Amino acid sequence: MESAGENLGGLSIAGGWISSSPNLDKNLGILSAEEIALAKMLLDKGQKHLFDHWPEPGVDDTRKKNFLHQVARLNSSYPGGLVSYIQNARKLLSDSKAGKNPYDGFTPSVPSGEILTFGDEKFTLLEEAGVRESRKAAFVLVAGGLGERLGYKGIKLALPSETTTNRCFLQYYIESILALQEASCRTVQGHGEAEIPLVIMTSDDTHAPTLSLLESNYYFGMKSSQVKLLKQEKVACLNDNDARLALDPNDSYKMQTKPHGHGDVHTLLFSSGLLNLWHRADIRWVLFFQDTNGLLFKGIPASLGVSATRGYQVNSLAVPRKAKEAMGGIAQLTHTDGNTLFMIFRYKMVINVEYNQLGPLLRATGHADGDVNCETGFSPFPGNINQLILELEPYIQELSKTRGAIAEFVNPKYKDSSKTSFKSSTRLECMMQDYPKSLPASAKIGFTVVDKWLAYAPVKNNPEDASKVPKGNPYHSATSGEMAVYRANCLMLKKAGVLVADPIIDIFNGQEVEVWPRVTWSPKWASTFTDVIWKVGKGCSISQRSTLVINGQNIVLDGLRLDGTLVITANDQADVKVTGHVQNKGWTLEHVDYKDNSIPQEIRIRGFKIYKIEQLELNYMESGKFQFPEQEGAE
Numbered sequence: 172m173e174s175a176g177e178n179l180g181g182l183s184i185a186g187g188w189i190s191s192s193p194n195l196d197k198n199l200g201i202l203s204a205e206e207i208a209l210a211k212m213l214l215d216k217g218q219k220h221l222f223d224h225w226p227e228p229g230v231d232d233t234r235k236k237n238f239l240h241q242v243a244r245l246n247s248s249y250p251g252g253l254v255s256y257i258q259n260a261r262k263l264l265s266d267s268k269a270g271k272n273p274y275d276g277f278t279p280s281v282p283s284g285e286i287l288t289f290g291d292e293k294f295t296l297l298e299e300a301g302v303r304e305s306r307k308a309a310f311v312l313v314a315g316g317l318g319e320r321l322g323y324k325g326i327k328l329a330l331p332s333e334t335t336t337n338r339c340f341l342q343y344y345i346e347s348i349l350a351l352q353e354a355s356c357r358t359v360q361g362h363g364e365a366e367i368p369l370v371i372m373t374s375d376d377t378h379a380p381t382l383s384l385l386e387s388n389y390y391f392g393m394k395s396s397q398v399k400l401l402k403q404e405k406v407a408c409l410n411d412n413d414a415r416l417a418l419d420p421n422d423s424y425k426m427q428t429k430p431h432g433h434g435d436v437h438t439l440l441f442s443s444g445l446l447n448l449w450h451r452a453d454i455r456w457v458l459f460f461q462d463t464n465g466l467l468f469k470g471i472p473a474s475l476g477v478s479a480t481r482g483y484q485v486n487s488l489a490v491p492r493k494a495k496e497a498m499g500g501i502a503q504l505t506h507t508d509g510n511t512l513f514m515i516f517r518y519k520m521v522i523n524v525e526y527n528q529l530g531p532l533l534r535a536t537g538h539a540d541g542d543v544n545c546e547t548g549f550s551p552f553p554g555n556i557n558q559l560i561l562e563l564e565p566y567i568q569e570l571s572k573t574r575g576a577i578a579e580f581v582n583p584k585y586k587d588s589s590k591t592s593f594k595s596s597t598r599l600e601c602m603m604q605d606y607p608k609s610l611p612a613s614a615k616i617g618f619t620v621v622d623k624w625l626a627y628a629p630v631k632n633n634p635e636d637a638s639k640v641p642k643g644n645p646y647h648s649a650t651s652g653e654m655a656v657y658r659a660n661c662l663m664l665k666k667a668g669v670l671v672a673d674p675i676i677d678i679f680n681g682q683e684v685e686v687w688p689r690v691t692w693s694p695k696w697a698s699t700f701t702d703v704i705w706k707v708g709k710g711c712s713i714s715q716r717s718t719l720v721i722n723g724q725n726i727v728l729d730g731l732r733l734d735g736t737l738v739i740t741a742n743d744q745a746d747v748k749v750t751g752h753v754q755n756k757g758w759t760l761e762h763v764d765y766k767d768n769s770i771p772q773e774i775r776i777r778g779f780k781i782y783k784i785e786q787l788e789l790n791y792m793e794s795g796k797f798q799f800p801e802q803e804g805a806e
């Protein structure tokens with residue numbers, strides 16, 4: 172680094188640059204030219220208070236330099252640096268104080284999209300198209316969130332998505348991607364080769380444990396070179412409406428920082444250079460998804476099929492949503508004022524609108540009742556589940572213009588109605604689903620609605636909060652997330668012709684849920700509904716108390732009548748047919764209390780643990796054709 176007191180862009184320190192901060196002035200001699208430039212930038216932007224407590228040189232010098240080192244990091248990780256951050260913050264804070272609605276002047280309407288019915292011909296054709304297209308896809312998992320609502324001590328990706336197999340979310344995701352990769356390659360004549368890339372966005376809170384989870388599990392079967400971790404940085408906190416940056420209450424030589432939101436993923440993908448690499452490797456689609464949805468991949472093939480056949484530049488995965496349900500709605504917003512400057516650039520966008528904004532917006536534009544259900548019994552504005560499929564080429568073009576910057580918002584908690592001071596510091600945030608906001612009106616944006624039971628069961632809430640959710644609303648807890656996996660698998664088997672017993676209702680951790688037979692399968696067994704149909708023959712039945720675990724690719728159930736627990740494991744070279752009556756004491760669900768600290772947190776947050784009494788285990792680790800029960804006279 173250039174030494175202090177020499178030259179700073181023609182500014183001579185020795186010659187006596189006098190800043191507006193006497194305490195900083197005294198310390199200029201201990202700072203490098205770059206550090207002084209950063210300090211000057213802060214002073215220019217009204218941040219003198221950051222230096223008010225600085226003592227004489229010789230006291231805390233290392234901490235002063237560390238502070239400016241942190242400033243440098245914050246400056247380089249935000250598009251346009253801290254100057255832009257402060258400017259953007261002032262504008263958004265002033266709009267927030269004035270109570271401006273970002274969608275003022277826009278009229279909502281229902282955009283065009285595809286509404287799918289699970290299992291019908293169109294659905295299966297789209298799934299096929301999606302599987303074909305998968306080898307041209309890259310997956311991006313945003314996993315930098317703190318998970319404060321869930322309150323789990325580890326990272327959410329390490330949580331079991333269900334406790335019958337204890338397959339954690341990350342394992343489920345990776346195995347699903349690998350299964351799609353293989354299925355997609357099989358659609359190419361001569362069996363093509365492809366490696367679907369996976370990017371995981373982490374943060375300081377999640378990076379090290381995510382890496383360790385991958386490494387200690389050999390990347391769950393994926394090549395380590397296929398997986399890339401991108402770490403998002405936090406942003407500086409804001410103390411007041413003038414966007415004065417906040418110091419850490421526990422360390423006055425540290426800027427207080429908080430997460431900037433999952434919208435950072437676009438900035439990081441852009442700056443990493445990965446998008447261009449993918450483009451050169453003939454990748455066409457980028458699929459974004461979140462950290463705790465155990466159903467996620469059941470809706471992916473058909474949705475990707477929709478992107479490919481409809482040519483959607485942006486495809487938001489959605490589920491039917493009741494009017495006023497606390498879930499963002501996908502809406503087309505059209506600007507009504509042709510004279511505004513805004514109008515010149517864009518008059519229409521298809522975007523996620525938060526439910527508390529959608530109602531008022533509708534009422535302000537001639538719909539007196541706001542958001543109401545239509546003849547389907549659901550709101551015409553489908554519910555956004557924050558899984559996006561973007562077409563790579565236009566995505567690159569757009570990010571090249573914006574440098575990956577995403578529309579931001581601020582959500583200060585004011586002390587009182589004067590809106591002059593905050594209860595605690597705030598910061599700017601951004602959301603990945605706001606990407607389409609900057610797109611031109613001509614961009615082809617749509618949505619794909621799939622059944623909620625099939626595709627959406629996030630784990631976000633701790634048991635206590637989940638138990639207080641008003642009746643009829645989703646719990647989004649570890650309990651409901653796990654039960655949703657069993658329900659979806661059972662409903663798929665039912666649709667494929669299996670006689671699956673009805674669920675019973677039980678209450679775990681204060682949440683009333685349907686308990687279906689505990690059916691799980693490894694993603695390679697079935698990536699699509701067509702796979703399920705192929706692997707299920709006639710005359711199968713499963714009783715409510717049963718557990719069925721399928722680990723393997725070529726396992727066919729044919730006339731299987733299960734009343735108990737059956738675990739089938741087979742390697743890829745074994746062709747296995749399972750028939751007959753299997754009956755044993757099976758595995759039961761025992762109630763546990765989430766407050767019982769003697770039970771591991773990942774279990775007690777569900778309110779039950781699996782008690783393994785008796786099971787039949789079938790293992791086929793050699794190549795060949797096998798049948799259970801073995802036929803008499805067979806080798």
Ligand code: UTP
Binds near residue numbers: 320
């Ligand atoms: P959530 O809404 O679940 O937020 O994020 P969260 O921060 O993880 O949890 P709470 O709000 O503290 O309880 C949706 C997805 O976005 C990721 C999360 O990891 C999750 O996959 N995310 C969120 C990020 O990657 N970065 C962020 O800054 C915030």
